[in-house]
Amino acid sequence: MLLRVSRAGLEPGEPGQFFMLSPPGRVLPRPMSLCLALPGELGFLLDPIGPGTRALAALETGDELDVLGPLGNGFRLDVERPLLVGGGIGIAPLPYLAERLGGAPALLGFRSAEHAEAAALLPGAEVVVEPEYVTERLEPGHGVLACGPEPMLRAVAALAPGAQLAWEAPMACGYGACYGCAVEIGGTLRRLCVEGPVLAAADVAAPLAREEAA
Amino acid sequence: MILNASGCLDALTAPGVARSLDAFVTKTVTPLLRAGNPPTRIAETDAGMLNSIGLQNPGIDRFCADALPRLRELGVPLWVSVGGFAAADYAELCARLDGEPGIAALELNVSCPNVASPVDATEEIVRAARAVTAKPLYTKLSPSAPDVAAAAEAAAAAGTDGLSVVNTLRGLALDERTLRPVVASGTGGYSGPALRPVALAAVFACHRATGLPIVGMGGVESGRHALDLIAAGASAVALGTVLFRDPSAPGRIRAELAAEAAARGFADPLAARGVAHEESAAPLPPSTKTPAKTP
Ligand SMILES: Cc1cc2nc3c(=O)[nH]c(=O)nc-3n(C[C@H](O)[C@H](O)[C@H](O)COP(=O)(O)OP(=O)(O)OC[C@H]3O[C@@H](n4cnc5c(N)ncnc54)[C@H](O)[C@@H]3O)c2cc1C
Numbered sequence: 001m002l003l004r005v006s007r008a009g010l011e012p013g014e015p016g017q018f019f020m021l022s023p024p025g026r027v028l029p030r031p032m033s034l035c036l037a038l039p040g041e042l043g044f045l046l047d048p049i050g051p052g053t054r055a056l057a058a059l060e061t062g063d064e065l066d067v068l069g070p071l072g073n074g075f076r077l078d079v080e081r082p083l084l085v086g087g088g089i090g091i092a093p094l095p096y097l098a099e100r101l102g103g104a105p106a107l108l109g110f111r112s113a114e115h116a117e118a119a120a121l122l123p124g125a126e127v128v129v130e131p132e133y134v135t136e137r138l139e140p141g142h143g144v145l146a147c148g149p150e151p152m153l154r155a156v157a158a159l160a161p162g163a164q165l166a167w168e169a170p171m172a173c174g175y176g177a178c179y180g181c182a183v184e185i186g187g188t189l190r191r192l193c194v195e196g197p198v199l200a201a202a203d204v205a206a207p208l209a210r211e212e213a214a
Numbered sequence: 215m216i217l218n219a220s221g222c223l224d225a226l227t228a229p230g231v232a233r234s235l236d237a238f239v240t241k242t243v244t245p246l247l248r249a250g251n252p253p254t255r256i257a258e259t260d261a262g263m264l265n266s267i268g269l270q271n272p273g274i275d276r277f278c279a280d281a282l283p284r285l286r287e288l289g290v291p292l293w294v295s296v297g298g299f300a301a302a303d304y305a306e307l308c309a310r311l312d313g314e315p316g317i318a319a320l321e322l323n324v325s326c327p328n329v330a331s332p333v334d335a336t337e338e339i340v341r342a343a344r345a346v347t348a349k350p351l352y353t354k355l356s357p358s359a360p361d362v363a364a365a366a367e368a369a370a371a372a373g374t375d376g377l378s379v380v381n382t383l384r385g386l387a388l389d390e391r392t393l394r395p396v397v398a399s400g401t402g403g404y405s406g407p408a409l410r411p412v413a414l415a416a417v418f419a420c421h422r423a424t425g426l427p428i429v430g431m432g433g434v435e436s437g438r439h440a441l442d443l444i445a446a447g448a449s450a451v452a453l454g455t456v457l458f459r460d461p462s463a464p465g466r467i468r469a470e471l472a473a474e475a476a477a478r479g480f481a482d483p484l485a486a487r488g489v490a491h492e493e494s495a496a497p498l499p500p501s502t503k504t505p506a507k508t509p
């Protein structure tokens with residue numbers, strides 16, 4: 001579902017950056033990518049998979065919500081022949097990214113036709129549904145900007161070493177305070193909310209190579 | 215006085231938040247670099263969260279060379295938290311930091327939930343640290359010590375200047391679907407609202423046992439929570455988990471604390487220090503035996 005909040009002084013930031021949204025009644029905020037920068041509003045695409053996202057999905061018009069952001073880095077926009085690749089809820093940052101790029105082709109993968117309804121946010125996108133995977137349609141020669149589940153990102157990194165990939169990790173704070181979001185970047189554990197969430201494919205290729213060697 | 219709880223703020227990535235504190239406490243520094251625990255490191259639970267960061271830090275050499283000079287420039291009083299696995303580690307760390315300017319206090323983390331810390335170890339660690347530094351020493355106690363007052367007395371006898379009360383409790387969360395631990399290392403440190411009554415009881419016991427200055431912490435989310443800790447005996451309050459949801463908490467809680475204290479007739483929040491130990495200001499009316507009359 002799409003959650004729209006009044007901007008109330010919040011800047012949309014760069015595509016790929018995220019916001020921490022505090023669901024009522026929960027101890028920790030939840031990271032969400034900006035999906036749409038609407039006039040006077042920010043839009044978040046959310047998949048209600050657990051207590052936090054369900055509490056966000058249950059908000060009603062007029063309810064107040066604490067929002068912190070934009071946080072982290074975003075996608076670099078100076079890419080030639082950009083191609084947006086998204087999987088599942090990972091398509092969330094792509095509509096705003098497409099807008100800021102002035103339009104770009106998109107290739108989206110979903111688990112089922114039902115989940116694929118969210119593709120309506122990116123008119124004209126090429127959509128594949130499992131058992132077919134986006135990586136089967138990925139053609140060389142594009143500047144790939146991708147967001148999706150970890151196996152998809154690893155497969156994209158292997159095919160497009162120049163790609164920019166937006167990763168996920170559980171986050172308690174989103175602003176570097178807790179060290180909870182550490183992931184292996186360039187061979188060491190680093191905070192994804194500070195170094196990412198967008199990483200160069202090359203930075204995550206190192207642990208991949210190590211795993212293969214092990 | 216409002217501080218952050220160790221490990222709950224990085225002043226170098228969030229200098230504005232650090233400047234809103236009366237003192238900044240660093241994440242625990244150990245003698246050698248620690249890469250930290252593998253992910254997943256955190257999980258939200260009922261009334262709190264678990265963390266298993268594994269004391270990720272650059273080690274004392276790189277801390278002194280890289281972080282310390284930049285932390286000094288913030289212009290906020292600086293407390294350095296130190297941790298190790300033997301009394302000699304603490305002695306080494308404190309001796310090293312004793313020579314560094316711009317450090318207001320040292321906090322001895324003898325209570326990481328993944329390191330056992332019996333009372334005699336606490337005493338030995340504080341003694342070893344005391345021998346090598348004149349800087350104010352705060353000993354951070356675990357709420358799971360069988361007798362936190364005894365640990366506080368041991369630290370006092372060994373020469374600690376103050377206490378930080380409390381660290382996290384050990385907790386476990388299982389994944390809804392797989393019923394396996396969510397946090398990769400299995401258990402983690404449990405912090406947040408659930409810790410409040412535990413922290414209050416520990417501060418109450420430590421104040422009664424030692425009368426030392428106490429940095430109270432555990433689940434503080436509002437001025438009222440801070441005032442409770444002060445009434446139990448805290449002389450300062452530290453914010454941990456609440457900072458994750460609300461980086462503006464220091465200013466907000468400082469203002470709420472002043473208002474909560476004023477509403478109860480205290481000119482200053484610290485005027486309420488220890489009142490929980492005094493007899494109730496308005497004693498109950500006397501009760502006597504009196505014969506009943508039937509109509
Ligand atoms: C930078 C960043 C941007 C994000 N952007 C979005 C976004 O735009 N829209 C969105 O819906 N989500 C997004 N997420 C993911 C979202 O933050 C999590 O799904 C949310 O925190 C889960 O909280 P919860 O309490 O609902 O569920 P939890 O209780 O945390 O999780 C419920 C169950 O789902 C599993 N789970 C947790 N996270 C995920 C996940 N990401 N994918 C699949 N399973 C998971 C857990 O293991 C658990 O079994 C983003 C995450 C990051 C780090």
Ligand SMILES: Cc1cc2nc3c(=O)[nH]c(=O)nc-3n(C[C@H](O)[C@H](O)[C@H](O)COP(=O)(O)O)c2cc1C
Nearest residue numbers: 219220221242265323380381405406432433454455
């Ligand atoms: C993510 C996280 C990291 C922590 N790291 C440390 C640490 O390095 N050293 C330490 O003494 N305490 C550490 N703590 C414990 C806190 O300093 C504090 O004692 C505890 O969280 C209780 O306060 P709270 O309920 O307000 O969070 C950590 C807590 C959290 C949540």
Ligand code: FES
Nearest residue numbers: 174178179181193
């Ligand atoms: S989420 Fe807290 S450091 Fe990244």
